[in-house]
Amino acid sequence: MDQRKKIRSGLPGLDEIIDHLRIGDNVVLQVDNIADYESFVLPFVRTSLDEGRKVIYMRFARHSPIIDDNENVKVYHIDAEHGFEAFSTQVHQIIAAEGEEVFYVFDCLSDLLYTWATDLMIGNFFQITCPYLYELKTVAFFAIYKNMNSYETISAIRETTQVLMNIYNVRGQTYIHPVKVIDRYSPTMFLPHIKQAQDFIPLTSSSDASKLFADMSLNVFDAPRRHLDYWDRMFLKASDTYEKVKFSRIPSAEGKNLVEKLCRMVLSRDERFLELLTKVFTLEDLLQIKSSLIGSGFIGGKAVGMLLARKILLEDENFDYKKILEPHDSFYIGSDVFYTYLVKNGLWKLRMEQRKPEKYFSLARVIKSKILSGVFPENVKNHFLRVLEYFGQSPIIVRSSSLLEDGFGNSFAGKYESVFCTNQGTLEHRYLEFENAVKQVFASTMSDDALMYRLKRGIADQDEQMALLVQRVSGSYRKEYFFPDLAGVGYSNNIYVWDEKMSPKAGMLRVVVGLGTRAVNRTAGDYARIIAIDEPLSSPLTDFDDYRQYAQRNIDALMVTKNSMIGIAFNDLLNEIDDPKLHYFAQRDYTAEKMMKEIGQQDRQAWIINFDQFLSNSTFVGVIQKMLKCLEKFYAYPVDIEFTVNFKDLDHYQINLLQCRPLPAKGLKSKVVFPKHIDFQKTFFQSHNTFMGGNIHYGIQRIIYVEPETYSRLSDLEKYRVARCIGKLNSQIEKENMTVLLLGPGRWGTSTPSLGVPVYFSEINNITVLGEIAVKEGGFTPEISYGTHFFQDLIESDIFYVALFPEGRGGVLQTKLLNHFQNLLPELLPLSASLGEIIKVYDVNKGMHKALEIIADVGKQKAVCFFK
Structure with missing residues (x-):
């Protein structure tokens, strides 16, 4: 017997059927229209307010408001357009802030289909929200429209909720049919009940029940399609429309409308991309993508960029790219698979906790570990096997293709993993290799570099699902x-x-x-x-x-x-x-x-x-x-x-x-002018042909200098310590909003300490000018990084880069000019004071020289940094 506190529903007849609501109940009503939902919700709201309960209305749907303006009901307006993650996170945060024993009314969940397109995500949302509401001892009402959601979604909701009831309107009569009521039972509880005044009378006669369900079946059209998800129904409609218009050279209005809808469902939410996509993509293109799609949701930025570029070139009338473009036969793992993987492996609550600033990095490492040890549902495994059977033993690569990746302004270059699979051996071995590759890319969403990138670019709260692009590796065999x-x-x-x-x-x-x-x-x-x-x-x-x-x-x-x-x-x-x-x-x-x-x-x-x-x-x-x-x-x-x-x-x-x-290129920027005369005695450094970042003219306030000779004598462990110290100084720069020049031996960001300083990009992302110094004795050699992921980070962060060759190529570097300044490292980072012989930090607006400037001109291929 359920010992939870009994709660009145506002309808005495309903209370009699199910022995009242209970604290912790999530109540789901399957209805034909929103008015039927209102007829059960409004009495619950009135009764709860009369009893002094706090009532919250979660408003997000397109249908008319369920609760009219009521000063006693707190309304939260939530925008579902930003996607599943942002929506779920906001709901989670609201529930957490409101606390225990609060009562909730949600808009109809089926309405989310117009925004999210996939039933799968509605089921996922309910599966992560319902247990949290139960934990906080709330009572919450939800609705879904009958015959609109797939059986899989209804099944997920049925498994999770405490109370599920169907509401019917047949021949002017209202019926209620409890389907699930947890921990309560009576001989007539799960029979259909007809509403008579304030009462609900059970249909105990088999003939009455048969007549009711026979009448209801007359109102169900297109019955076979009820088994389909909304997503599949849209593609079925697209297929039907394509068959009608495929021999016509002029696309129909219906076809154009479907292309736009499907692009928003599968390819992108970004209006700039949608404008490009709808110019060239056809129903045939989108149906072809669907045929190679595992799961549902978006295929992600990398896949979209590849497909769009190919389509643009193949339709170019000025050159026959068909002759030279190698065909592709890629597969796509939809973004919904990623979130479903997190939900099914019990990681969503951790992900919500990870959103908190104090846990942003630490909890991400825990989630990353759990992603790598998670389990895929059987239906997903079967799709993975289908991909491997298709490719046979050809090498393949599993590439990240997140929602925000490769977009306007955000490339995420090198932030997420791409994993090669040699794809050799038995099917079982190849499957294990492939599954581990998928998990590895999923786990890379929790890498420090990816998290810092999102934080730095102000997109940490945006929906960032990870889709995957699975491609045949291009190439040929040379022996093994x-x-x-x-x-x-x-x-x-x-x-x-x-x-x-x-x-x-x-x-x-x-x-x-x-x-x-x-x-x-x-x-x-x-x-x-x-x-x-x-x-x-x-x-x-x-x-x-x-x-x-x-x-x-x-x-x-x-x-x-x-x-x-x-x-x-x-x-x-x-x-x-x-x-x-x-x-x-x-x-x-x-x-x-x-x-x-x-x-x-x-x-x-x-x-x-x-x-x-x-x-x-x-x-x-x-x-x-x-x-x-x-x-x-x-x-x-x-x-x-x-x-x-x-x-x-x-x-x-x-x-x-x-x-x-x-390409987020900064271009040449404004024209710059060098002074007529720069005193060589005050020239800190000079470079020809070895810089990138466009035309600049900056005043430098601080120099951070890693002394090459001393650094070269350090052990690898000590070099990593230097890198972490640079990261701490980098964090301080963000708070102080300074222009900073960072100089060091060899390659910044190398994974090999003998070649340079092994910092992560997130540890130098606030630098204004980055310099790499060539030092023959230490074996430190800069690399002009144009074209690498490191370069992409530089230009997105607007960091000017210069390679300095003091002993050749016309380069100059006079570090003796820094001797007039005091090393501020012990003051800025007392715990790192022992590194003062290696890391020098100078505020160059103090002391003998009052100002340091750097001017670079791409046209002249000259960069000079000098004291005024």
């Missing part, structure tokens, strides 16, 4: 290695130009041999080739020694015999595999071969990857420029792309367009 001939990134704008003849509007490329991981990541000891599209053979490098030093040495490949991605030395590969295509990208290094012979390696060849033959003899650069400009024109915005290229020969190749997104 699998990789594409070429991979890279392309930009329609080039703000890193090193020659006055170059135009920033011409664009640039960053290319590597093998998998594209080395094109987008700063890799220890390796350098991608940067190509100015209008001067492809030009290079900022000056001699053969530079080419040798700043070349790609290793390539990334999938090694199928080891089921893993590996890095292999290019020279080792060419000495093991005779592949003439790889010779397109390299030239023999006879000096190195002579040195090898001297140490007994007679038969080995040495090669330097420089791409000169490829750039001189292939049409590729011209084609990729057309591609970039076509996309830029359609977007009316600079873009960047990721691609792979596979060759038959230099003139016959196929490009696989993997990704396209708006």
Whole structure:
């Protein structure tokens, strides 16, 4: 027997049927219209107010208000347009703030279908909200429309709620039929009851009950489709409409309307993207996407960018891209699968707690661990198996494609995981590898870098579901290695130009041999080739020694015999595999071969990857420029792309367009003017051809300087300590709103401490100017990072970057000018005072020199930082 406190419903007849409501009850009414819901809710509200109860009305639907203006009822207006996460979070926060024994009335949940499109998310919302209401000893009323939601959603609600009742209106009579009433029972409780005045009379006669349900069945149309989710019904309608218009060259008004609706359901909420998408996408395109979609919801920014770019190019009348674009056969894991995974694994409450500022990072690590150990529902597992059966044993990659990723203003470049699956072995082994890859990408939503990025960009509270893009890896086998001939990134704008003849509007490329991981990541000891599209053979490098030093040495490949991605030395590969295509990208290094012979390696060849033959003899650069400009024109915005290229020969190749997104380039900004004379004695540093970030003229207030020589002598553990200290100084900058110059040896953000300072980007994101110093003795070498995820972070955060070569390339760095200033590190971070010999912090508006300025001009390719 239920011992919870009894609560009056406001309808004595209903109280008699179910032995009253109880504290903790969630009451769900299945109704034909909102008026039927009101007839049960309003008596409950009046009675509760008369008894001095606090009543809350959650208002979010398009239907007329259930409760008219009533000063005794507190109304919360919640916008469902921002998506499931934002909506659920706001409801959760309201419930938490209102506390225990509060009574709630919610608008009809079925109305959320017009915004969310998928029943699955309504079921998820109820499954996370109902237990919390029960925990806080509330009573809450909900409604859903009959025959509008799928059986799966109704099942999820039935399993979760305490009270579920159907309300019928048949031949002018009102009936109530309790379906579930937890912990209460009577011989007639679960029979249909007819309303007579204030009473409800059970239909104890089988003939009366049969007649009632026979009459109700006459009002149910399209019965087979009731089994379908609203989402599926929309696509069924789209399919029917497409069959009607597919032979017509002029799309119908109904077809256009459906395209817009489906784009909002599957592709994007962003109005700027929707404007682009509805220009080119057809019902056929959207039905094709649906056929490759696992689950429901959005396919995410990365998938949308890839599909949109391909569609734009294939419809371009100025060039036949069909001949050169490699077809794709991608699958998409809908964003609803991610949230359902969290809900089914009991992680939603933790996620709500993680929203609190004091738990934002700490609880995220707990959630990340639990995501990696979670379990998928059987129906999702079956879909995963279908994907693996389709791809067979072809290598695949599971890529993040979140809702906010690759959008206007937010790229999330490198913040989320992408995981290669070699896809070898038994189906069971391949399935386990694939499932772990999916979990790994899901878990990356809780990485420190991703969380800091969202926080910094003011989008921590926005709906950020993780969809996934599953793609066949582009490339071919060379013995046990699998990789594409070429991979890279392309930009329609080039703000890193090193020659006055170059135009920033011409664009640039960053290319590597093998998998594209080395094109987008700063890799220890390796350098991608940067190509100015209008001067492809030009290079900022000056001699053969530079080419040798700043070349790609290793390539990334999938090694199928080891089921893993590996890095292999290019020279080792060419000495093991005779592949003439790889010779397109390299030239023999006879000096190195002579040195090898001297140490007994007679038969080995040495090669330097420089791409000169490829750039001189292939049409590729011209084609990729057309591609970039076509996309830029359609977007009316600079873009960047990721691609792979596979060759038959230099003139016959196929490009696989993997990704396209708006490029948040800062451009040239305003014109700058150098002073007529800058005293060399007061020049702190000077750089030619080794900076990026457009034209700038800043006053610098603070310098943070990591002393290279002392840093080089530290252990790796101590170098990581230096990095964390930089992060703390970075946090202080945000509070003080200062312009800060950060200088240090080698590469910022490296994962290899011997090459630089291993900071996370979130530990330097408040810096104004970032400088990397080349130091021969320590082995520290900067990398012009244009085209990497690190670069993307720099331009999104508007950080100017400069590589300093004090011993060459016309560079100047006079650190002796800092000797006049006091090191503020012990004062700013007393617990890190012992690092004072390594980390110097100077406020340069104090002391002997009153002001420090930096001026950079892209056209002149000159940057100077000097004391006035």
